[in-house]
Amino acid sequence: MMKVEVEEKKASVSPKFRKRLLLGLTYLSLAFFAFVAVLPLVSVLITSLKTNEEYATTNVMSLPQKINIANFADAFKTANMGVAFLNSTIILVFVLAISTLLGTQLAYVLNRFKFKGNGLIRNLFLFATLLPGIAMQVSVYEIMTNLHLINHLYGYIILMCGTDIISIYVYIQFFENIPISLDESGIMDGAGYFRVYWSILLPLLKPAIVTSCILKGVGTYNEYYCANLYLQDKTRFATVATSLYTFVGPLGSQYNMICAGVIISLLPALIVFITCQNQIYSGLTSGAVKG
Amino acid sequence: MADISKAKKADAGEFWDWFTSRKVQRIFITICFMLIPLVLLFTFTYLPFAKMVGFSFYKMKYIGERKFVGLKNYIKVFTEPEYFSTLKLSVFYMVGSLVQLVISLYLATVLSFKLKGGNVFKGFMFFPYLINGIAVGFIFKFFFTRGFVLDSVLTACGFQLDNLPYWLRDIKVNNWSLVGTSVWRYFGQNMVLFIGAIVSVDGELYEAAMLDGCNRFQQFMYIILPNIRTVLILNVILSITGSLSAFEPPYVITSGANGTATYFVKMHEVAHTSQKVGQASAMAVVLLLIIFLATFLQKFAFKYFVFRRAEDWDK
Numbered sequence: 001m002m003k004v005e006v007e008e009k010k011a012s013v014s015p016k017f018r019k020r021l022l023l024g025l026t027y028l029s030l031a032f033f034a035f036v037a038v039l040p041l042v043s044v045l046i047t048s049l050k051t052n053e054e055y056a057t058t059n060v061m062s063l064p065q066k067i068n069i070a071n072f073a074d075a076f077k078t079a080n081m082g083v084a085f086l087n088s089t090i091i092l093v094f095v096l097a098i099s100t101l102l103g104t105q106l107a108y109v110l111n112r113f114k115f116k117g118n119g120l121i122r123n124l125f126l127f128a129t130l131l132p133g134i135a136m137q138v139s140v141y142e143i144m145t146n147l148h149l150i151n152h153l154y155g156y157i158i159l160m161c162g163t164d165i166i167s168i169y170v171y172i173q174f175f176e177n178i179p180i181s182l183d184e185s186g187i188m189d190g191a192g193y194f195r196v197y198w199s200i201l202l203p204l205l206k207p208a209i210v211t212s213c214i215l216k217g218v219g220t221y222n223e224y225y226c227a228n229l230y231l232q233d234k235t236r237f238a239t240v241a242t243s244l245y246t247f248v249g250p251l252g253s254q255y256n257m258i259c260a261g262v263i264i265s266l267l268p269a270l271i272v273f274i275t276c277q278n279q280i281y282s283g284l285t286s287g288a289v290k291g
Numbered sequence: 292m293a294d295i296s297k298a299k300k301a302d303a304g305e306f307w308d309w310f311t312s313r314k315v316q317r318i319f320i321t322i323c324f325m326l327i328p329l330v331l332l333f334t335f336t337y338l339p340f341a342k343m344v345g346f347s348f349y350k351m352k353y354i355g356e357r358k359f360v361g362l363k364n365y366i367k368v369f370t371e372p373e374y375f376s377t378l379k380l381s382v383f384y385m386v387g388s389l390v391q392l393v394i395s396l397y398l399a400t401v402l403s404f405k406l407k408g409g410n411v412f413k414g415f416m417f418f419p420y421l422i423n424g425i426a427v428g429f430i431f432k433f434f435f436t437r438g439f440v441l442d443s444v445l446t447a448c449g450f451q452l453d454n455l456p457y458w459l460r461d462i463k464v465n466n467w468s469l470v471g472t473s474v475w476r477y478f479g480q481n482m483v484l485f486i487g488a489i490v491s492v493d494g495e496l497y498e499a500a501m502l503d504g505c506n507r508f509q510q511f512m513y514i515i516l517p518n519i520r521t522v523l524i525l526n527v528i529l530s531i532t533g534s535l536s537a538f539e540p541p542y543v544i545t546s547g548a549n550g551t552a553t554y555f556v557k558m559h560e561v562a563h564t565s566q567k568v569g570q571a572s573a574m575a576v577v578l579l580l581i582i583f584l585a586t587f588l589q590k591f592a593f594k595y596f597v598f599r600r601a602e603d604w605d606k
Contacts, residue, residue, distance in 0.1 A: 022507075029397075030398070030412045031412075033394070033398060033478075034412050037416045037418070037475065038415050039444070040430050040440065041418075041419075043440040047433070059443055060433075060439045060440055060443060061440065061444070061447075102331075105323075105324035106325060106328045109320070109321050109325055121329070124337075130586075131336060131340055132555075132575070132578065135555070135558065135574075135579070136336070136340060136575070137562075138346065138562045138568055138571050138572055138575065139338075139339035139342040140339045142339075162331045162332060192316060193316055193320040197320075197324075222423035222424065225424075241423040241426075244423075244429065258433070261429075262430060265423060265425075266421075266426055270418070270421075273418060280421075281487070282487075284483055284484060284487070285484060286487075
């Protein structure tokens with residue numbers, strides 16, 4: 001909007017100057033929003049590098065005199081993050097493996113076979129996304145109790161595997177682009193349907209699998225509400241996200257250590273983001289356009 | 292004897308033929324591949340949904356006796372101000388999400404054209420979306436603390452610390468502060484969605500528009516906006532329903548203190564702190580109905596106003 005006003009005002013100025021001014025303003029606005037996005041994170045990083053004394057005496061935005069990494073070790077130990085990383089890794093491996101298998105199999109059946117109820121099943125999954133997840137935990141909690149799934153890693157893993165519609169849509173979309181003649185030639189050669197799925201189609205799905213695993217992985221790694229509710233024994237079953245709860249309460253004002261803990265917890269997401277930026281973007285987009 | 296064994300063999304062969312026939316194989320694999328996902332969907336989505344609706348007619352805790360109370364829980368949701376009035380807070384979040392849509396639409400338009408360093412900006416703005424909720428809570432408790440990050444930046448800009456409010460405690464501003472954190476977290480993600488939609492618009496349209504002498508703003512109004520309307524409408528609907536069920540910012544930052552408890556935060560408290568399971572279920576069902584109604588009304592409204600106008604543009 002800003003741009004337009006400027007354009008109208010400067011209509012008499014030479015076009016080259018106008019173009020430059022426009023570009024300058026564009027960059028200025030981009031820089032502003034980037035600053036807003038990064039400021040909270042930078043302040044956390046700065047504070048995490050300060051000693052207790054420095055934290056108590058200096059302004060939060062002043063740079064630390066010396067890089068001091070003791071806070072990271074403290075936070076790691078206090079929040080028992082070793083166990084938390086182990087738990088999160090176990091959860092991630094199982095959730096990703098199982099939900100990839102279930103999701104691709106479901107998408108294979110829904111895309112390749114026409115049968116009564118195909119549309120109904122798609123709609124059942126679609127409608128499920130409309131139900132507010134957190135509100136339903138009231139009754140999910142009772143079901144989890146009856147199934148004896150509370151306070152077990154496998155219970156949480158099973159809950160998290162409930163395949164989400166977005167990855168199923170990504171897979172279905174991908175299947176649509178794989179010619180059905182490929183299936184048929186496999187069957188001509190004597191392969192069963194499972195062989196066709198496993199040896200022919202699954203390898204071709206790899207890009208879609210990578211994309212949805214990254215998204216599902218980040219989501220699972222960051223999930224804290226159900227982890228807090230269903231993995232109540234925080235000494236044994238804390239995940240990285242819930243291990244940060246350690247800092248609530250008496251430690252609540254020791255921000256240099258808390259900030260270090262926060263930084264540790266978001267490092268894996270940062271690494272994944274830097275290495276797989278484009279897959280994350282395309283995964284989000286393809287999920288949203290169809291879903 | 293020989294005859295019987297022969298017959299048996301034939302039977303087995305028939306069974307095998309039947310079993311390996313294309314049609315049976317197809318049914319078999321369909322059932323195998325769908326069984327677990329459907330069981331999971333049923334157990335963790337539809338069964339709890341049905342149970343929740345059932346709970347809402349009872350006075351009950353997780354353990355112990357249950358008493359049927361009819362519509363009493365529902366009546367309470369609408370008549371006791373501590374429940375229903377919390378829905379007013381969603382207006383804050385709606386305003387926030389509209390601001391967020393405008394910001395991310397602007398950024399997406401700018402960034403979807405070739406621009407030096409565009410990817411770096413995009414990365415910075417998107418990253419907050421990937422941070423876990425608890426960490427976001429700590430980051431902003433720290434950010435808004437008296438004399439800390441926000442206050443330092445504002446004093447550096449010339450504001451007096453004494454004139455600045457307590458961002459999370461002052462009832463006049465604290466909901467805006469929380470809405471701000473939600474905008475901070477999601478504007479980059481919205482932007483990426485819009486970029487995806489804008490990039491998929493046929494590039495020739497822009498060239499044609501350039502030749503006709505359109506400026507950037509006209510391009511935006513007449514090419515980009517009509518072409519991405521599906522994604523845009525989807526996001527408007529999502530942001531309204533999201534505002535009605537706003538939960539995370541108050542839950543992790545203020546725990547709902549000082550008048551920041553949204554409907555969902557209140558419901559969480561009723562369900563898990565005071566363990567009034569029936570009451571919480573009624574609240575959930577009411578919210579669900581409101582969300583359905585809002586979605587339906589919006590779809591209707593968009594169909595009859597926005598699409599009509601967009602079709603006019605297409606001509």
